[in-house]
Amino acid sequence: MTNRDLSRSDGATLADLGEFGVIDRVVGGVTTGEPVMIGPGDDAAVLAVPTGAVACSTDALVEGVHFRKDWSTAAEIGRKAIAVNVADIEAMGATPIGVTVALSAPADTPVAWLDEFAEGVRTECATAGVHLVGGDTTSGPVISIAVTALGDLVGREPVTRAGARPGQVVAVTGRLGWAAAGLRTLSRGFRSPRAVVDMQRCPQVPYGAGRVAAEAGASSMIDISDGLLADLGHVARASGVSFDIDTSTLEIAEPLQAVAAATGGDPLAFVLTGGEDHALAATFDTAPAGWTVIGRVGEAASDGPLVTVDGAEFEGNAGFDHFGAAR
Incomplete structure (x- = not known):
């Protein structure tokens, strides 16, 4: 046989x-x-x-x-x-x-x-x-x-984490916070909302968006695996800049709100610190179609946070770290 x-x-x-x-x-x-x-x-x-x-x-x-x-x-x-x-x-x-x-x-x-x-x-x-x-x-x-x-790379230079420049915008494409909401749901023994559970089980990567960003002149880029704030922190360190995120630009979808209400969580925290969505974040002079501008790039302060939220330091864990405290 x-x-x-x-x-x-x-x-x-x-x-x-x-x-x-x-x-x-x-x-x-x-x-x-x-x-x-x-x-x-x-x-x-x-x-x-x-x-x-x-x-x-x-x-x-x-x-x-x-x-x-x-x-x-x-x-x-x-x-x-x-x-x-x-x-x-x-x-x-x-x-x-x-x-x-x-x-x-x-x-x-x-x-x-x-x-x-x-x-x-x-x-x-x-x-x-x-x-x-x-x-x-x-x-x-x-x-x-x-x-x-x-x-x-099709003849293009790679888009690294080290190219962000003050005065540029930071933009994202793909979903944020859905996988984290799915993890919270599964951890509590539930299987719905199904949309967030599915995103935890398998992310919906915005395939092709990286090429679009490169062709549009992205100066830096990263995929969101550990959390938006944590991963932008990697870019900020590599580029020697700071980021300020405008939460009014962030979509907090109804399934995230439902999970937060049911489990006592904060839906905004899902978006800011939740990993495993594998959306993309990049910096541009002008963001291309399909990308949502969520903040700006600034000069790095010698003694200040690398990533701020609505002009203030974020209180709490910025994301996930396999070998220690969240970054």
Whole structure:
């Protein structure tokens, strides 16, 4: 019996497949085209990049830290693994072209879970416009996923965190606070509002917006993974500037208000400090269509906060830090 003959319902586990069977289950049937010269199956993939400039980023997702199997389906976990990584490529102003996926999982993980995970990976790759070109598998005590994404800068200079200039505007595209509201909802044992729960399970990355920003002259850019204030703080430090956010420009959608009312939270805090939405923030002389101006860039004060809210220092945690207090 072949690996493909093992169905989703017969109770088969990854141990029944073996390492190469697991690999085949994920990449079998994957189709490639430009810019992929060599796809899965060799020691490394080869992608043709005429400009010679490639953006590369790697993210790891660990069970119990970035996702829970009782909260998310395997397909949602697969989609999230791709989305959060490709967002980093978008934030450099590059065009995403390929990803590799390394999967570690317990040997008794059901084959059905793997098949659904692979389906989610392929679905999000198609949405993001990238090719799955390889990866690795190994056994481990919990499920962990490491994705490396590559992007073609198409002859443009990369948009880094270090280019913001006083007098410019800071603008965002994508949703803010929805994933944080979803996390609050799931943590309290609820499954609705469904819209915010879905955003926690898999972010809606504004694919293509990074290229638009680069073409519009973005001087700096970042994806919002740890929280708007925390991530703008990274840009402020790299650029030697300060930011002031005007809260009157921020959308606080009804689902965020509903979660805050039900759980005793602050809907504005979701927007300012909630991570995992993977929206994009960038600085411009003039923001392009599709981007919302939320504040301005100023000179950095030697003894003042790097990011202020309505002209004042924000009281509370600015965002998430895996290894310590929120930044």
